Amino acid sequence: MSDKPADAAKDKPAGKKKLVLIGAIVAVLVVVGAAAAWFMLGAQGGEGEEGAPAQHKAAAPKGPPTFLPIENMVVNLADPGGDRFAQLGLTLELADAKTAEQVKQFMPTIRSAILVLVSQRTSDELLTKEGKEKLAQDILREVSKPLGYKVPKKRKPSKDEEEDEDEEEAPRPSANPVRGVLFSSFIVQ
Missing domain, CATH: 1.20.5 (Single alpha-helices involved in coiled-coils or other helix-helix interfaces)
Known part of the structure; x- marks a missing residue:
């Protein structure tokens, strides 16, 4: 033992x-x-x-974005005579599903703001690439407002900057969960 x-x-x-x-x-x-x-x-x-x-x-996203399609819209344009219109299909690129639910709560306000924006444009403006990009930026601003985010207005480039058109834009503010506006259809008649 x-x-x-x-x-x-x-x-x-x-x-x-x-x-x-x-x-x-x-x-x-x-x-x-x-x-x-x-x-x-x-x-x-x-x-x-x-x-x-x-x-x-x-600040880049850690996961895949959430895409929220918006029902197609038909809008009269600001052309003289009032006989031109645009049909838009939009999809919002959002940070996550939680943001998608927040955007859905404000959808009537957002759709109204988008309709007002587009109705102020002429067909000549919307048929150019720059016109579509400006519209997308303005829609991004309108979608972000109800969520409490501000999107700075794009400044006009100086003469020196106009020469280098291939230069990348400044990145979007990382705090804004609305990352982009994508056109799924764009018809001007």
């Missing part, structure tokens, strides 16, 4: 050694993981891909 307590006493230090060894391995793994994360994030530096600042890359 005296052998069993001695064996138990020998096992206790071995058990403590195992715990210390496991703790040391976990600590090393944590340090290696932290160093790898620091290296990967630090490697992006002040600029990410394509020269975009890293802070804008960090």
